[in-house]
Every structure is written in structure tokens, then in C-alpha cells.
Amino acid sequence: MEGFFKHGRGFPSFKNRSNFRSFQYKPGDVKLDGNKIYLPSIGWMRFYNSRPIPQGFQIRTVTLRKKADGWYTSILIKDDSVPDYPTPKEVNTIVGLDMGLTKLVHCSDGSDFDNPRPSTSKKEKRTLKIRQRRLSRKNIGSANRKFEAQKLARLHKKHADKRSAYQWFVANKIVNKADAISVEDLNIKGMKAKCKPKPDDVKQGRFLKNGQSAKRGLNRSISDASWGTLIEKIQYAAAKSGKSFFKVDPKNTSRTCSKCGVVDALSRFGEKFVCTSCGHEAHADKQAAGNIKTRAVQQNGLVIKKLKKVRRDSVKPKQLILFETPTVESTTGKRKQHRARNSFPRCAWEPANSIEFMGY
Template sequence: MQKNTDCYGWIASVVGAKLMRIAYQYRLLPTSEQRAKLSRWLDMLRLQYNWMLADRFDWWEMNRCPVNACPLVASIAEPREQPNYYSQKRSLVPLKQDRPWYKEIYSQALQDMVKRVKLAFDRYLSGDCNGNRSGKPRFKGKNRYRSFTYPQASIAWIDGNKIELPKLGIFKVIWHRPLPEGFKVKTAIVTKKADGWYITLTLEDMSVPEFISDVEPRENNSIGIDLGLEKFLADSDGGFEPIPQHFRKSEEKLARLQQKVSTAKQGSRARKLLVRKVAKLHQKIARQRKQFHFETAQKVLKKADVVFVEDLSVKNMSRCAKPKQDEAGKFLPNGQSAKSGLNKSIADAGWSQFLDILAFKAGKAGQRVVKVNPKGTSQHCSNCLNRVPKELSDRWHSCPHCATELDRDTNAAILIKKVGLDIALLKNAQPASDWKRSPRCTA
């Protein structure tokens, strides 16, 4: 049972000194009438989301420049107040008068839709709490708006194996595990997925204090791991975890289904069924990957209390290659064909998700995950710290100075552990003067 519960029991956030939130997801079993009503809600929320987003874009395009910086040729916009979260919430009252069918939707679900518009637009203009800006928000197409939220849910909605959602009725639920005692239900998110409808309950417990692990990293209670594509994981103890490549194994089946989709008639029932098969296959691949990450994280945490990992920027590693042009402006080969295959393998491995799961499980168990700078961990010897350059295709580490012979990934994992323990500082390691003479080492 532990295998299944971990996949949905994520610690969502820890706010303040004594506040812990977790999220449990369960499958809903709606009737045909309830499925139609849920889909109708999503469609109406999507249309209003697009309208409010367009209203913000319209004001922004017309009023973002000061008077002394406006272009010479521009349409003169009628002066009006800037749409914001509160003005758009107030607009829901006349909306229900002009379009009475919106009264069918629960009021707080409508208000949460306005909040989504605000968050999407704010991230585009100002960025998040770290200053990282998102791209321009896109309008939601059909089947792109997949969830709505009850911001103030209650444990009183649950009765046995059923849950009553306001203005939707009573739904049967597959309670694959009971709700933990002492937690209060705060929010409920209803989501449409490829294989049906799900509800995510956010639980809160004020009595659970924030726990920060005080385990001190030492040589005997820590381990270093190096993530890769030939092997998913190599640790400093010499262990390996093979990479399953869930997407690669299903790639041919997925290609056949997508080819059938492309030949099916637009809007036909056969095409819709094929599209659903494609979505279910993608969902299966994602679940297989997540399950593998949970199981691997459990294996790693059984070996040590402190785990040192690389502070990887996966987003930068999977970027497209920059275009190259000659003097005449003609585009030259830039290696994007080979890079696209590498990017697909990186996405299939799911390094970012694994590191998040590893940190989550370590926090639950009172253990620690420490990120270290990965610079130089694959180009230095773990024994003498001399630089031993290797190409990506070189999978064996052979040091010409101390005669260390071991797997390249194991060597990197040992270095990651030493850097985490402050035993090795690679920036002070002196490069070997004669590494070019070694036949095993290539620049």
C-alpha cells in the first residue's frame, strides 16, 4: 500500500511555524448526467477566463505607455480603469444577470477562475516571488481548461464512500486510503483527466510543527548520487539504477496512434476516440515514470540520512541549439537534430521530478537532500582531484596520475559527496600538465 499512497501524498507547503498541508487525490465516479454538467462548467469557466484575459490584454496594449512615450501612429483608447482582481470579481454580478446560465456555477468556483487570470497576468508582467517571469498567457482552447476549485471545502461534505459538492450533487468516490486524522479539509480541486474525473483534497493540520532536519552530514551517514541517461543513477558506494525509458518503450505505439489520428476525419467520433487513446497512453507513461521515481527515491534514502545531489538546471540543459548563419545569411548545421534526441531522453528521465520527490520523501523521514555545485564533477578525478577531461561518449574514468580506474558516473558521484562534505574544492584543484599525453584522455 505504501507504493500507491506516496504517489498522491505530496506535502504542498509549510507556512509559518505550525502549519502543514498535504494533498490527497481520489477518483470520482460521476453519472452520465454529472459528467455532462462537469464538462459544461469547465466550458463556461474557460470562456469567461478567456474574456477576462482578453480584457486585461486590451487595456495593457492601449495604456501601458506614458503620454510622452506613445507612438506617433496609434489608436486613441477610451479612458477606463485598469481591470484588476477586484473589478473583475465585481463583474461577475452583471455577468449572471446578462447570462443566467452562469448562476448554475458555484460562486466561489467562479471567483477562483478570476484569481487564475490574475496570477497568470501577474507572472507575465512582474514575475513570481523570485522574480522569474512567465511567458505571455495563452487563451484556453477546447479541453485546455481542465479543473476548477472549491476554495472553502469542508469535511462535512464527505459521507462514507461519497462526497457532496455544492451545486453538483453527490458523487461516488474511490477512497483508496482514508483521510488522516487531525487534518481539516481546506480546498477541493475537481480535475478532468484522460481516464476520468478526480478530486484533490488539500488537508491542513495546525498541530503539526514545521520540521527541519538537523542531521549533520558526515562520511558515514551520507551518499552522493549522479544522474545520467545511460544509467539513471549512480551512487558513491558503487551502486547503479538502470534507466527504464518509459517513453522510448512506448514511442512506436504512440507514433502509430498519432498517425491514425492524423488520417481520421476532423470532428468524427473515431478521431475523438483515438485522441483519447493517445492521452491515456501519455498518462500511463507519466504514472510509470512517477512510480519509478518514488521507488528509486526510497532505495536511495535507505542507504544514508544525507543525500548529496547536483544542482542541475534541467531547463538550460534541454534548450534548443542556437541557429548558425554564414556571412550571406544562410543557415548552417547547428547540431539540433542530435540535440533533439538528447532533449527527449532528458525529458524521459524526468530528473527534476525525481529530485523533487527525493526532497519530499527525505523531509517526511527527517533526512536531508543537499544540492551541490556540479561544475567539474565529471572532469576531475575523485582520488587525486586532478583534471581528467572526458567527452560525453567516454564512459570510463582512467586517471593517468593516480591510476584510478572506475566508472565515470561512480567517479562523479564520489566527487559530489566530497564537494558536499567540503573535502574537495574543485576550483582549487590543479589541472594536470601532462593529461594530453595520456591515450585515454581526450580534450
């Protein structure tokens, strides 16, 4: 009301209870006891305690959210005694990551991760289209419309759960690859921005085609890949494992040659990269991942330690059984058997008695 009368922001509208899908409690209002939680004005309730709170952490704000399949609680915890570890300048290995759509992640070591497309695959797009069409044909305000809206919400949550589970799998795999991880500092919101309108000079009030209809499919694929949440999960997993995490400027990472350093937009043809200067050929996205790795080393002044290589012709140590101590007595019999076996030439077959075998 104040915004309408004093600032003229628009007419006030009635609020529906469906608009409020979450609420929050202040620190100190909520109590926990095993798998029970005390919520003010509601009382003690049972809940699924997915992760126990470590000792020494304080419970701060508690947020309750309503989703398609029930209510969820998010508990913010804090511990001031946890120190901030400094970022090391010397690392053994570092891996660069390039986000994509054909493959979800391309790594600088040559590996990649598939993009499952939980909501933009052919099958899921068809299922989503059917559910949305059924919802649109129901009468507004009817019980059938609410039922169809619930089914549609559960489908969207199913896609989100699949995406989140796969991203945690990818994040843990990537963190186990190296001691440091580098990614691009992407402006995803700007990548999904609408194309600028092109006014028609001939017809006043009309606009020319600007490619927005084709870009709409690209925006959906970017949203389905969810690069932002994937980068957050990789950063969280790296901090939990004590690994270093770096973000670099993404400018010209896919147009720069990793051999000679020449930047040319004509060097890239889709997923193929051919340098116009030195003729270097590589996969465009893996080439970009290598440039991201190099840029992270240069911008942060990292020093990569050289590991000692082991020669292939070196003698392999003998594999012993657990708690076994080799002695002279235990190896004497084996040496005699080895000499007796090599004293006669080997043949393809050897009869037990040559006289009986020949029939004499």
C-alpha cells in the same frame, strides 16, 4: 478583452471547453464523508479514497483534474502543529546520487538503478508513432478523431504511470540506503534548451547546422527520465523518513578526480574516467556520485561518524530458540554425544557387524 483594447496583446479568441481540464474549490467548500465527497454546485459523489486524512490536518484547497481515464481530485491538507526538525550535522552514512540516461541513478556506494525508458524504448516509440499517425489521418472535428485522440492520451498516461511507479520504487530504495542523501541541483530546463542559431555569412537569411536535430533525441530521453520529479520524490521520501537531503552545485562533478582533485575535461571518455594527473581509473558516473557526496559533506559541514568494526575471528553467539533458557541438564546429554562421536576415528563407511560382513 481588456488586454486587447488597453494593452494590445492580440485578438481575443473563442475558448473551447476542452481547454478547461481542471477547476479548484476554496478552503471550506468541500466536505468528506468516508468514500463520498461533497462538491458545491455538483453535490455528493462517490470517489476512491486512496489515503485517509490523518487526524489534526485541515482541508485547504481541492482541485479536480480531468485525465485520460477519468476525473481525479487532489486535496491539499495542512497541520500547523507539525514542527520543523533541524538538520543534524552528524550522520552515520551519506550517499551521493548522479542522474544519467544509460542508468537512471548512479550511487556513490557502487550500486545503480536501470532506466526503464517507458516512452523512448524501441517498442514504445513504434507504438506511439502508429497511434500518432492514425490520429493525423482522421478528419478534424470528427468522432473518429476524438476516439483516436483518447487512445493516444491513454497511451501517454500509461507511460506516465509506469514512470511514476518506478520512481517511487527507486526513491524508497535510495532513502533506505543511508541517513543523508545528496543530489545535484540540476538546471533541467537549461539542459533541454535549443541550440543557438548560426547565421550564414555567405547567404543572407540562411542558417548553418547547429546540431539541434541530434539534440532533439537527447531532450526526449531527458524528458522520459524525468530527473526533476524523481528528485522531488526522493526529497519527499527522505523527509517522511526523517533523513537529511542536500542539493549541491553540479559544476565539474564529472570532471573532477576523486583521488587528487584535479579538474580536467580530457579525463572523461564517455562512461570511462581516467585522470590525466594521477592516472586514477573509474566509472565516470560513479566517480561523479562520489564527488557529489564529498561536496555535500564539505558545503554543509557534516561529520560522518565512524562505526565500530567487528573482527571476523570473533566468537559468534549461540543462537537460541525463542523463550529458551539454557540449563545444565539440557546441555549435559549433548556434551556426552559429542564426546562419544569424537572418541573413534571417522571413516567413509562402517559396517554394523564386521564378522558377518567378512563372511565368517
